[in-house]
Structure formats: structure tokens, C-alpha cells
Amino acid sequence: MDFDFTWLLFGLPIAFALGWLASRFDLHQLRVENRRAPKAYFRGLNYLLNEQQDQAIDAFIEAVQKDPDTSELHFALGNLFRRRGEYERAVRVHEHLLSRADLGHADRERAQYALALDFLKAGLLDHAEEALRKLDDTHHQEQAWLARLNLYERARDWTQAAEMAGRLQAAGQTDFSGRLTHYLCEQAEDAMRKQGDLAGARALLGQAIDASPDAARPRIQLAGLFAKQGNLDLALQQLMALPAHAPRMIPLIASELVRLAKATNQLAPARTLLQNAYQQTPSIDIADALVQADLSEGVPALQARRGYVDHMAHEPSLIAAARWLNSEPFADDDTRKALQGSLEHAVRPLARYRCAACGFEAQGYFWQCPGCQAWESFPPRRIEEL
Ligand SMILES: [Zn+2]
Incomplete structure (x- = not known):
């Protein structure tokens, strides 16, 4: 069978021409971008390298104003400042991003979340909460809810924490029922201690038992x-x-x-x-x-x-030895006192409880670790028994 080579005569030059056009187009794009990359960029970089961060940030802001495509630079800069503990600067960067009318939808949400993180890290909880609330119905909604949950825990606002845990539970990724039970127990403790409201506390604990029948805390608190x-x-x-x-x-x-x-x-x-x-x-x-x-x-x-x-x-068990000795009748009382004193000294650290998550040690049992804020991370046994 004859193969028709005539198409090569026309086809090859056309393919070459198209390739050449494409490469010209790429080069053209590159030149435009190079021209667009403003001098302020490099000025900012220079300032940054010279540790003149105030001037650097101003230069970068100028760079971003001239080129709407440089929001990535802003995000990087904001994160950098936050990580260095320079929260005011991080806030300035992210607020600037948010004030730009031309910022895309996704970038706007991202900047809003970054701003909330700045406030959180800076300990400005009111501002953080406000910023996080604005992230409802966005791609960052679940992260924002989690951040708000931690924020309410820090503020010991158990009502809001419970509401947030309920929302997260309904969203369905992780099981928050354990935390919810603790929030109800904390609310019950507040009702008892602050308001002397025993009936209210009892109702809350009943709710907690219904929600997690196998949880120990609500039953122990109810007994109390x-x-x-x-x-x-x-x-x-x-x-x-x-x-x-x-x-x-x-x-x-x-x-x-x-x-x-x-x-x-x-x-x-x-x-x-x-x-x-x-x-x-x-x-x-x-x-x-x-x-x-x-x-x-x-x-x-x-x-x-x-x-x-x-x-x-x-x-x-040294703890058992110390307790046995405690009221054992001794002929020589001085000997008993000396022995007992030494043993009790040795026993004290062994009788503590220790968080399995972070190693925090405490004389009393904690439902929430004061060190790492984990719930029920203390085993109910003394250190000596671990
Ligand atoms: Zn801990």
C-alpha cells in the first residue's frame, strides 16, 4: 500500500510555525512578568536581609499594591511575622490583604483565617473569636470551629464550648462526645460552686450520664x-x-x-x-x-x-510501707519519727498522678491536664504504680 507523504509537505511547516508561535508567546509572557515584578520586591528583600523589617514590610506592601498576583508573598510574610511572635506586623499584613478589593474569594477566606490565628497567638481572644466567626460557611469553617472550641476552653466558657463541640460532632469527622461530657460536668461544677444551684447541677450531670453512660466523671460528681x-x-x-x-x-x-x-x-x-x-x-x-x-x-x-x-x-510499694509505718507502735518513738520522715519524703513524688500525654505531675487528680489541656489524660493510678 502506498503511503501518502504529501501531507508532510504541508503538515511539517505548519507544526514548526505553531511551535515557534508558542515559544514566542511564552517568551512574551515572561518578559511582561519580568517587567511587572516591581523593584519594590527586591528593595523589600534587601531590607529584609539587612534586618530592617519595618522598611521591608512597607516595600512589600508597595510591591503587592502594584501587582495583584503577589498575595502569596503577603501570606508568607504574615506567617513569618506570626512565627517570630511579631503579631502586630502579622495583623497588619493580613488586614492589608483583606482591605484589597481585588483579592480573590479563596484568598480572602485564607487571609481571614490567618488573621484569626494572629489574634489567637497574640492572646487577643475577643478579636480572634470575631475573626473566626466570619469563617462560617467557608472552606475554613471546620478549622475555625476547632479554633473556637479551644478558645472557649481556654476562657472556661463551657456553654459556648459545648455548643461548638455539638456542631463539630454533627459535622461528623471526629467524636467529640467525650469532651461534651466534660463540658457538662464543668458547667455543673460552676452551677454548684458559683451559684449554689444544686438542682441545675443535677440536671446537667443527668444529661452528661445520658450522653455518655460509661463516663466516670458525671457519676462521681453526682455522688459528690x-x-x-x-x-x-x-x-x-x-x-x-x-x-x-x-x-x-x-x-x-x-x-x-x-x-x-x-x-x-x-x-x-x-x-x-x-x-x-x-x-x-x-x-x-x-x-x-x-x-x-x-x-x-x-x-x-x-x-x-x-x-x-x-x-x-x-x-x-513505698507508699504502702509509709502508711503501714504511720501508726505502727514502736518502742522507740524517735526511731519511728526518723523512719517515717524519711519514708514520707521519698513517697511524696511517687504518690502523684502523671499526665500520659505531656508528663505533667500533680498531687491531685485532674480531669483536664493543666499542662497540655488534654482531657482524661491522667491514668487513675499513682506514679509508683505506673
Ligand atoms: Zn498533659
């Missing part, structure tokens, strides 16, 4: 509320229900459980609960509570406090 009202039976009931929902938290309530059981003459079931829990988790706090239960039932002190020795056979 009942105890405060003098309703010790109901308080005890709440704590006795804990093993079914959050057995690992029993060390936290063991001593209160014994106190309430003793006051309501229900030591036997409380003791059974604690013994079962101890089988699962031989915690010093549970061992301690069992000794207290024995003592309350009139078991002779020497015999009751064998509990500490038994615990040490289970788990070597």
Missing part, C-alpha cells in the same frame, strides 16, 4: 452532689454503680466509697466491690480503702493494717 445534699444513700448508689461502667476509675473513689458505706451501714457490699476491684487492679488506693473499712468495722488496728503488708507482697 448527693453527699453535699446529705443524701448519702443516693451518693453511695452512684459510686456502687461505677464498676459496671468505668471499673478502672475505682481507685479514685475507693476511700469516699468506704466513708459513705460506713455512714450508711453498708460496709459489707462496699467491701465486696473493693475486693473484686482489687483482684482486677491491685491499686494502693483500693488496698488503703480496705484497711479503712476494716478499721471502721472494729478490726484491731494491728490486724487491719496487715492489709498494707499483704499489698507489699503483691506489689512492692
